[in-house]
Amino acid sequence: MRYQRSSELFAEAKKYIPGGVNSPVRAFKAVGGEPIFIKQAKGAYLYDEDGNQYIDYISSWGPLLFGHAHGPVINAVIEKAQKGTSFGIPTEVETDLAKLAVNMVPNIDKIRFVNSGTEACMSAVRLARGYTGKDKIIKFAGCYHGHSDSFLIQAGSGAVTFGSPNSPGVTQGTAKDTLLADYNNLESVKALVEANKGEIAGIILEPVAGNMGCIVPSEDFIKGLREICTQEEILLLFDEVMTGFRLAKGGAQEALGIDADIVMFGKVIGGGLPVGAFAARAEIMAHLAPEGPVYQAGTLSGNPLAMGAGLAMLTEINQNPEVFDNLMQKTEYLHKGIAEVLTEKGIVHQINRFGSMISVHFCEHPVVDFASSANGNNDTFKKYFHGMLEQGIYLPPSAFESYFLNDAISYSDLAKTLEAVRKVF
Ligand SMILES: *Cc1c(COP(=O)(O)O)cnc(C)c1O
Secondary structure, three states: OOOHHHHHHHHHHHHHOHHHOOOHHHHOOOOOOOOOOEEEEEEOEEEEOOOOEEEEOOHHHOOOOOOEOOHHHHHHHHHHHOOOOOOOOOOHHHHHHHHHHHHHOOOOOEEEEEOOHHHHHHHHHHHHHHHHOOOEEEEEOOOOOOOOHHHOOOOOOHHHHOOOOOOOOOOHHHHOOEEEEOOOOHHHHHHHHHHOOOOEEEEEEOOOEOOOOOEOOOHHHHHHHHHHHHHHOOEEEEEOOOOEOOOEOOHHHHHHOOOOOEEEEOHHHHEOEOOEEEEEOHHHHOOEOOOOOEOOOOOOOOOHHHHHHHHHHHHHHHHOOOHHHHHHHHHHHHHHHHHHHHHHOOOOOEEEEEOOEEEEEOOOOOOOOHHHHOOOOHHHHHHHHHHHHHOOEEOOOOOOOOEEOOOOOOHHHHHHHHHHHHHHO
16 A cells, blocks of 8 residues: 555554644645655655655745755754754854844844744734734734734634634634735725724735735735835734745845835744744834843744754855746746646646745636635545645645745656646546
8 A cells, every 4th residue: 555654653643643743734634535654855855654755845835945955954953953952042143044134135124033933923913013002913814824813813724724714712802903804905904994093003914825825916905005004004014934035035025026014934044944033124123022022032042953954044045046036937837837737638727826836726716815715626626636646746735725846846857747737637
């Protein structure tokens, strides 16, 4: 049996870990069947416990821009580990990574490191509230900002996959401060701002959404948000946990030409280790403890292992700035190839793409927001996912997730992938 050992490991895992996984989307609930267990990976390829090889299109959900076990990142981790993994006392490498990030990203003077994207978004909203003295935030249906309470209101990704966008355990008190708008719908934002005059601290969004498939913001929408925020003294929070250091050196701010007030990072900034960060102008960051009164802390924040990996990753990006163009071209090639096969086979589809993010939706109408993303044919998606898996292609196991290409994927890997799509359909 192709997945024999994975199946045994999953059964054992379920005895000791809820659902057998440490993050829900990994359990394959959205596509049925059982997850594969990974033994190791290198470059573009994953190898499971049964010895099957896969071309990996999730890249650990984004961080691995250059592929798995990338030499410079691994060397940095080994070198740091030999000198001690954490001290809870300042180290030079924290400043090295901060300086590099601040120089790469527009509109930020200072950055604070945390351990996950969830922490980054949670802390950024606290800072926005502390800075503005206002309580409410606007978020968009289908946008995911990690699993902290304020954001589990129509969150995308794993949270939707399970059909429980409003998780039990989130109190009414918390939920009432999170106002919900529709992506790419400026009118829905204007109505909320009008009805909550002077009460909104921030508008938070994925500047290119990746947790309801990949959804590109219209120019009117993203520019309109910036204007509303400036007019109403609301902070614009860009959750660049996915897009930061992936769409461009300066992330979505650079790629879209829009200035945000607070920017959150995760994924690529840690090079595959647990790192998140939030950043803003010095005047906003001055409100953060110990400089200011807004509290935020972390025992393992800025530990040398994580900082070393992040520094190696951002240094690689600076030394290979063509990586973004290469990835974009590979993703475009994949897009065209998949569209060609699906069209030829008469399968109704929409493909969304921005830079190295792409998603395939089995539906008739353009996918521009959460409702249109939720419209896809899930039976076709399941067949596609499992068919591709059998052909050695690892795609995100949910129609609400974007693919993340890594630069270790070659054109021959892409051609193999297209061949697999043809076989599946
Ligand atoms: C992954 C993700 C997060 C959460 O990051 P974690 O490290 O999983 O906590 C937040 N926002 C966006 C846009 C993400 O894609």
